[in-house]
Amino acid sequence: MSLAQRRILLGVSGGIAAYKSCELVRRLRDLGAEVRVVMTEGATHFVSATTFQALSGQPVRISLWDAEAEAAMGHIELARWAERILIAPASADLIAQLAHGFANDLLTTVCLASAAPLYVAPAMNQQMWAHAAVQANVDTLRQRGVHLLGPASGDQACGDIGSGRMLEPLELREAIVASFGNAVLRGRKVVVSAGPTYEDIDPVRFIGNRSSGRMGFAVAEAAVQAGAEVTLVAGPVSLATPPGVVRRIDVRSANQMRDAVVAATAHADIYIGAAAVGDYRPAEVADHKIKKRDGAALELSLAENPDILGTLAAQTVRPFLVGFAAETHDVERYARDKLARKGLDMIAANQVGGGLGFEAADNALTLYGPDGAIELPRASKSELARQLVAKIAERYVAVRG
Numbered sequence: 257m258s259l260a261q262r263r264i265l266l267g268v269s270g271g272i273a274a275y276k277s278c279e280l281v282r283r284l285r286d287l288g289a290e291v292r293v294v295m296t297e298g299a300t301h302f303v304s305a306t307t308f309q310a311l312s313g314q315p316v317r318i319s320l321w322d323a324e325a326e327a328a329m330g331h332i333e334l335a336r337w338a339e340r341i342l343i344a345p346a347s348a349d350l351i352a353q354l355a356h357g358f359a360n361d362l363l364t365t366v367c368l369a370s371a372a373p374l375y376v377a378p379a380m381n382q383q384m385w386a387h388a389a390v391q392a393n394v395d396t397l398r399q400r401g402v403h404l405l406g407p408a409s410g411d412q413a414c415g416d417i418g419s420g421r422m423l424e425p426l427e428l429r430e431a432i433v434a435s436f437g438n439a440v441l442r443g444r445k446v447v448v449s450a451g452p453t454y455e456d457i458d459p460v461r462f463i464g465n466r467s468s469g470r471m472g473f474a475v476a477e478a479a480v481q482a483g484a485e486v487t488l489v490a491g492p493v494s495l496a497t498p499p500g501v502v503r504r505i506d507v508r509s510a511n512q513m514r515d516a517v518v519a520a521t522a523h524a525d526i527y528i529g530a531a532a533v534g535d536y537r538p539a540e541v542a543d544h545k546i547k548k549r550d551g552a553a554l555e556l557s558l559a560e561n562p563d564i565l566g567t568l569a570a571q572t573v574r575p576f577l578v579g580f581a582a583e584t585h586d587v588e589r590y591a592r593d594k595l596a597r598k599g600l601d602m603i604a605a606n607q608v609g610g611g612l613g614f615e616a617a618d619n620a621l622t623l624y625g626p627d628g629a630i631e632l633p634r635a636s637k638s639e640l641a642r643q644l645v646a647k648i649a650e651r652y653v654a655v656r657g
């Protein structure tokens with residue numbers, strides 16, 4: 257079990273269980289994690305910042321308005337630094353603030369500004385925990401993909417018995433360790449492409465597609481969680497870089513994506529092509545905006561774009577190649593055809609449309625390879641990406657060692 261070099265932001269809100277979070281910092285650091293603590297003002301009434309500072313070996317942040325601390329590591333930088341945010345204890349008030357998207361102190365602001373998975377360990381009186389308002393807020397968080405850890409049931413500091421106790425530090429640490437998977441790709445270099453390509457017609461128009469980049473970004477994040485050193489080549493998308501991605505290269509056209517992917521994969525072990533690369537581009541790009549020709553049709557002549565996966569497959573030394581196939585019908589036939597024709601090691605096929613595939617939060621995949629087909633049923637793109645990366649790693653290790 258290791259958390260070596262993992263960056264954990266521990267949020268501590270106001271509750272008597274804050275004393276257990278001191279132990280939690282020690283246990284996380286025992287496994288090699290870097291821990292930075294952000295306390296709410298309420299938390300400081302239970303445990304002093306000096307205690308957390310001594311245990312974490314890092315300055316503790318409390319206020320959004322601390323100019324000196326902001327100059328050292330601003331709150332956005334802190335939000336990007338974190339690979340996991342764990343809030344322990346999470347009071348009823350903090351849970352309500354998170355559920356309603358408040359950003360009225362440093363901890364809630366960092367939570368909104370971070371793309372890191374959020375783990376929340378509630379701790380409160382059993383009557384409060386059972387309250388409909390608290391349960392509704394917890395449901396909201398769960399639906400948003402926040403991971404709820406506990407609470408446990410038993411004797412409470414207030415003398416009540418029931419559900420609302422914070423999980424023990426070792427239980428919380430176990431959940432964080434599990435969240436990183438078993439680092440099957442540690443030491444491996446993985447390049448992921450994501451998003452659409454835009455092929456310019458003139459200075460104001462382009463040919464593009466509906467890819468949002470969410471699937472590819474989720475794959476990049478899952479590969480980081482599996483321990484890989486990840487380079488993300490992204491088409492034009494408006495997504496934050498997943499925490500832990502070593503390098504992000506933004507491109508626009510298929511040609512630019514090909515150049516970036518070929519350069520980035522020169523020393524890579526695995527390439528996962530989740531990008532929806534345009535197959536064609538206008539043969540000529542007009543220098544000026546093309547004017548409307550009243551009544552007359554406009555014809556565009558299209559030239560074929562390079563096939564990025566095909567280019568990599570043709571190299572004598574090539575990374576392990578995983579493609580995606582987005583199809584509206586005959587998914588299996590087209591996917592198997594691309595697997596063979598493009599010379600891939602594996603291909604993840606998705607049927608697009610009907611709330612899945614492009615733009616959607618969920619997806620469903622069938623993974624084809626020499627071993628046959630593996631179904632990855634409908635789930636959030638993050639969850640699917642974790643399963644997909646685990647399967648890719650299994651196959652990669654089997655054939656490349």
Ligand code: PMT
Pocket residue numbers: 449450451452466467468469470471472510529530531532533534535561562563564565566578579580581582583594606608613614615616
């Ligand atoms: O981005 P999202 O909104 O989350 O949507 C996710 C997705 C539907 C875009 C994703 O899951 C997906 O299926 N991506 C691949 C889409 C696609 O372009 O499929 P394709 O069947 O046209 O291409 C097959 C494979 O060849 C892909 O791996 C593609 O990256 C690659 N390709 C395609 C054309 C080209 N010129 N070069 C390539 O390398």
